[in-house]
Amino acid sequence: MKLGKLTLGIAIGLLAALGPAWAQQSRLDVVKNRGRLVCGVNAVLPGFGFLDQKTGKYTGFDVEFCRAVAAALFGDPDKVDYVPLDARVRFQAVQNGEVDVAFRNTTVTANRDGALGVDFLPVTFYDGQGVMVKKGRANSLRELQDATFCTTQGTTNEKNITDYIRAQRWRNAKVLTFEDGAKVMNAFLQGRCDAFTADKSQLVGYRATAPRPEELVILKETISKEPLAGFVRENDSRWRDALSWIVYATIQAEEYGITQKNLDQFLKSEVPEIRRFLGLEGTLGQDLGLPRDFVVRVIRAVGNYGEIYDRFFGAKSPFYIPRTGTLNALQRFGGLMYSPPFR
């Protein structure tokens, strides 16, 4: 009898929880009311998203976009709670609303957009998959037809290398996968596998953290295209619009030549399109559900796209990835970085 009452209690509790329909509101309002952004990032990829053991802070190219969003919404780039996501759980975390947005070196693909219940933001980095080996092991991919390739589980890299091996009809090649890049790197350095395959930018990041980076070689071949972008839950246009234009703002700022340093001079500009862009005129910000001066806040906090890039992948950073002549250059310099107009 006692047990019966307990079960009855549980059943009633369950019904009460089910009762009120969850109100459907845009994530934009949820985040604004909360006053903080919950951002999914990588914690183990130097250069993109990395939890610095000394300072206890997240740093990296992807992390800057979380900061840009917090700056745009709250005027404070530090109002972010970071959630480290490994490759396997990142889409679920966004689907379930555990994080508001993920900037986590994620490739846009048709399958993910269509089948995973997420929508992608504009591309922030054009990458391609490469292969890293120890010096002297191989000079080109062709020599690796019997090799063991290590990579991260649940990534496009895992599928690409499998596709590549199948296309080349390599019978003895093997693919070994681990949960995260740090473990892949560990196994690779110890000699468990002959090659580490991942996006080239990641390989650069991992190589820089190796005890002797000069002994690792990234082969020239690129076996796939990997456009990386942030992503949000599907069917929330207001939230996605707001985030997309925050990303575009960093690119547009670079096109105009607006930087963290010269922002104040631009705020005195009389050119109508600059005044509109910076929110001195018009209602672009309000229309997107953002503060009027969101662009100014973003640039003040993180700078324009070029500045963000240089901080993490510039010549002075340990993860130097040349930008000139690559897809990541501005469109007018032959790249693919281009913002639709702010008007």
Next chain:
Amino acid sequence: MPRAKDLLLQAVVLGLVAWGLLSLLAEARSRMAAQGIPFSFAFLSQEAGFSLSEGLTYAPGEGLRPFFPSDTYLQALLAGFLNTLKVALLGIFLATFLGLLVAAGRLSANPLARALAAGYVEVIRNTPLLLQLFVWYFAVLLKLPSWENALSWGGVLLSQRGLVLPQVGLGGGVLGLALGLFAGFFLRKRPLWALGALFLGVFLGWVLWGPPLVFAPPQKEAFGPRGGLLLSPEFAALLFGLVVYTAAFIAEVFRGAILAVPRGQWEAAYALGLEGRDAFRLIVLPQAVRIAVPPLANQYLNLAKNTSLGVAVGYPDLFSVYGTVANQSGRSLEAILLVMAVYLTLSLGISAAVNTYNRRVALRWRL
């Protein structure tokens, strides 16, 4: 009639709970559908497109064979399940054996053996299994010589790429071996004659048809072995980790069980004139086993479920394959339901096996 009222209430409560769970599931489905993710198991028959570092799967018409990227998601999950099963069964067997040894050590009269066994149990029991797996994999097995410097004894290669054994095949002379065994079986009452018959069979077979067993040693190539039987370091790390960890608990189960047999049983055995060894084997052990079996079942279940940590050391067990399938197909809810059902079946299977044994050894009370 209070009894009927009780039953009615129970039925109502049960109905409410079932209704609650079903509506939760329906809610999840409709929410997923709203996000453009229909709930369906149809993806299981799609091509997987990823590879597994090891594992066999079933293909209609081909039987058990290695998994290929052109196989389906279902075949990938099956390969993961077989990998899990391999570790779980081998692990249960080895952990029981090691646990018995350690329990013997803890109860030994020799103070060194006692201290060693106690130290082992305390250290292993009080550190996380995940940590131990990392130690086994990254700090022990990957510290073996590199493939270029692989240790080699008579066709066996040991390196951080794993242990490669020569493949053993049946040769023509196996007929002689079979005949020898057959004859030996009939002569089993006379061991010397039986042995003679066995040798004669093998010898005749060898002369007539060639060696009974053929060893095909692996070829050492630049990037890995060709041929041979490979035990991967990922498999070994998970197996060692689980066996060493679970054996510490099993040892305590055995020790407790042996100590739980009343002192009077020993004394009674001695009074009957049994020596120490026989007293243990014939009187104490059968009673100790009776006490040990139920808690032992718990340890077996733990070991079977802990195989899901394989993903940490790169071993493609069921849970690891699930991760890949969920990520590549986007069907995480369907896949996790399937995987939970499989783990449940595995656990219930182990429980059933142990319970059957338990019923056989349990005391039957006669009035």
